[in-house]
Amino acid sequence: MSDGLNERSRQILEAIIEDHIDSAEPVGSRAVTRRHPLGLSPATVRNVMADLEDLGYLCSPHTSAGRVPTEKGYRFYVDTLLKVRPLSDAEQLGIASQYQLKGLPMEELLRQAGQVLSGLSRYAGVVLAPRVATTVFRHIEFVRLSQVRILVVLVTRSGLVQNKLIESDDTPSQSELDQISNYLNQILSGLTLPQIRQKLLEEMSQEKALYDQLLGRALRLSEEAFGGDMEEKVFIEGTSNILDQPEFADVGRMRRLFRTFEQKSQLLDLLDKSQQAQGVQIFIGSESEYHEIEGCSLVTSTYGLRGGAVGSIGVIGPSRMPYSMVIPIVDYTARLITQVLNGTTSQER
Amino acid sequence: MSDGLNERSRQILEAIIEDHIDSAEPVGSRAVTRRHPLGLSPATVRNVMADLEDLGYLCSPHTSAGRVPTEKGYRFYVDTLLKVRPLSDAEQLGIASQYQLKGLPMEELLRQAGQVLSGLSRYAGVVLAPRVATTVFRHIEFVRLSQVRILVVLVTRSGLVQNKLIESDDTPSQSELDQISNYLNQILSGLTLPQIRQKLLEEMSQEKALYDQLLGRALRLSEEAFGGDMEEKVFIEGTSNILDQPEFADVGRMRRLFRTFEQKSQLLDLLDKSQQAQGVQIFIGSESEYHEIEGCSLVTSTYGLRGGAVGSIGVIGPSRMPYSMVIPIVDYTARLITQVLNGTTSQER
């Protein structure tokens, strides 16, 4: 076989990984033969296990313990061995019924999704909220709060509402602001924020602004409104679930994980990456230099609108994770979120 | 003395508690005499310690360990023995410099305050965000998003911006909405939300609405806008700091604490309670039936506008906490926040 494993080796590897996922303990050769009727003796299994260890799929914590999957082992398992059973209708309903989707603002909806995922998986739920930067402009409104402060309300096509307060010494009157927003709504509709920035630059360089004072103001204002830190938001829900996992009985490991949760930048990177691709994606341990989440895996999927993904949602837990349960749950949840978002969007049209 | 402690007993109690705060370990009689020049022998101290134990200020984990403060002990300490040294100018500057206050929306400001508190104290920072329900109405704006959806932007006098999406089959046009918001801004300015609700009810019952269709719509709309779940928000920042505390080496305790953090309702209660009073308040352990935070203390203060408190901010950590450091930090931070909020408010006038 291309990966150097014959059918039997695969079966044994699968058996070991699944036993380990169940038990959280190293798996020995006897245990494999007992729980899996392969018609082989422990000795044979031992030989195969030695081979699997040589190939890097397994390792032993010490001489006389059983074997434990390596990251490479898990990777091979999820890529090749794992067969995910789709959720039954009843299961889908069970999940869907945990949501109260009615009239929630998007942020709350996403948080809730994270909580539900966390509850179902018994791990932590993670959510990458839609990035304003990639969504499509729909509507802008300026509200003059005072002589120096203006509230900018930005609505994207997906229904995401973003507020920003900008301060300026020279705020236009409300009626001027209304004109400005009318103008911006006209020329910017349907563009993404990066496109908008470029467009604004073009407009400004065209010098029209020089003889149209209002236009000039509009452009300066919108520069402020669209610039700056529309930062991306990561929610992590149900972190305390992870405390139940035996692998985190060690306080040091826990601490590292929670620090990672707090920084969020690592997770943000990963969730961001997951958005490039379609469907469920799985990140295992410190693959691709994310050392802080060593021993953990992240199962994500993307949600979004017809067009494409606007965010990611998933579950983080120890690499020893029942992928065959978690994957369909994440998958279905992402679809559910997508449905809801599209539902409200369609009303908007 | 009224509490049954003479001067010497107090000194010894103070010494024990402070030693324990430093060391996290039971304090023995010898240790007290060594580190505190009271001119007493260990035996004498032992006698006093036995008395203090009888009175409930101390207890021993087991026969031949030193003594550890009880909750009653900590309570007596913070109420009677503790003398807080106000922060020096340099220290104040050191804290203030950690903030980037410019142009942050309030939620971010508060989160940041929580993070700074957490960083300074090495415990977790907690923040109760202003409750919309008690703040004063300043401005309302309706933005028509679609045939069935309206965005309500509500600005309170303290500068808090609250969004709400409401859905209705029969949305007025934008110009009607503008009329409505003008009307509401006129009649509601300066009222609190509960007052507003009452006022709305009155207006509606006055039947003026019956023959003024627009007014009727306005009232129905604002009913929706001001009703519903303007829930209170608690932020907890820097939870992973707490993992460093030796008292949480035990995983079970940690788990309970983190669960409490996730539920937030306990903390919300306490923070809410802290808002009743002025200045720094200290909640110790499971005093007043909050059993979930047994062994933990909460140091809070309120921030707000001239008028009164709109929220609380504080630090949660083990009861064995250097109160003499934490209290002035919390106190100063709360003042700082208040200043900033009032600063932006005054600009608004």
Added chain:
DNA sequence: CGTTAGCACTCGAATAGACGGAGTGCTAAC
């Protein structure tokens, strides 16, 4: 009478050794 020295006692933490069990790797036989 308050304070102190002395002493027996208690208990937990740390250390070391013994034991059992689970599991391996190797070799030789099937």
Added chain:
DNA sequence: GTTAGCACTCCGTCTATTCGAGTGCTAACG
């Protein structure tokens, strides 16, 4: 190629022992 057998390794657990810190009590001291 597979399997049985066997020696070996190593961990986790249990026990016994020791050590030290700290207490409570009693008697002596000023």
